[in-house]
Amino acid sequence: MEPIWAALTELWWIPPVVVSGGATGYLVKRRRSSMNGRRLGYDAARLELRQAQRDARAAADMARIARAEAARVAADRTASRADAEAVASARRALREAQRAARAAAAQVKASRVRLSIERSALSSGGTPPLERTRARHDAVLARWMEYETDPARVIAYPQMSDGRRPATAAFLDALQRARDARPSAEHRMTAEEFSAYRRAVDDLERAFEIAERAARGQAVQPELPDALWDAARTVVLRTSDSMVAWTQRWRRER
Incomplete structure (x- = not known):
């Protein structure tokens, strides 16, 4: 037994080191997980900016092609090789391509604004991006449920429950x-997944605004460029902590 006790005496330091190492690893992992959670918005915004820049380059190329095609058709018209309808069609295509290029350029600007906001949020702390997005999602659900559960609103705005309305x-x-x-609560999102979820919530907010205005008989503009909606949503991003508080208060009152 003496050799065994001697070995145990010499190795007494191993269990404390293992325990300490495990605790340290747990704390590092937890901090890294928290940091990654706060980086979700920033990483997603970087992905969205890169995609917007690619889309803008493609749209600009298409506009240049459409301009060249319009010039070619106009020259053919001068040489009596094309009719007036071909010229008008080429000009329409050019206008649409130019409109798409302007919208894509505006989207790049909006994506840069979002990236700047997420960078500031990352450095200043505050509500994590996923929680902010969930709060926006819940806020739309809360507003919609008012039309579903308030008898006065159900009677006044039946269109909000009529799925036949566009x-x-x-x-x-x-x-x-x-x-x-x-x-789900236990799922660890990637930046790509978070970007898709945030875009789905963006679309949900837009669709609700249009449906609500239509139900109230107000004029709607469903073709409003995405960039304008994104610019408007920067206000929501800047006041995200207030929205989280509002959603939590609404849940308690319900």
Whole structure:
């Protein structure tokens, strides 16, 4: 037994080191997990900016091609090799390509704004990005449920529950997409998944606004460029902590 006790005496330091190492590893992993959670918005915004830049380059190329094609058709018209309808069609295609290029350029600017906001949020702390997005999602659900559960609103705005209405149908589709993209509590999201979920919530907010305005008989503009919606949503991002607090208060009152 003496050799065994001698070995145990010499190795007394191993269990404390293992325990200490495990605790340290757990703390590092927990901090890294927390940091990764806070980086979700920033990493997703970087991905979205890169995609917006690629889309803008492609749209600009298409606009240049359309301009060259319009010039060619105009020259053919001068030489009597094309008719007036061909010229008009080429000009329409050019206008559409130019409009798409402007929208894509605006999307790049909006993506840069979002990246700047997420960078500031990353350095200043505050509510994590996923929690902010869930709060926005919950806020739309809360507003919609008011039309479903308030008898006065049900009577005044029946269109909000009528899936045959185009605007309401579009909202219900967006509602399903956002529900499908929403992660469970235990799921660890990637930047790509978070970007998809945030975009689904963006679309849900837009669809609800259109459906609500249509139900109230107000003019709607469903073709509003994405960049303008993104610019408007920067206000939501800047006041995200207030939205989280509002959603939590609404849940308690219900």
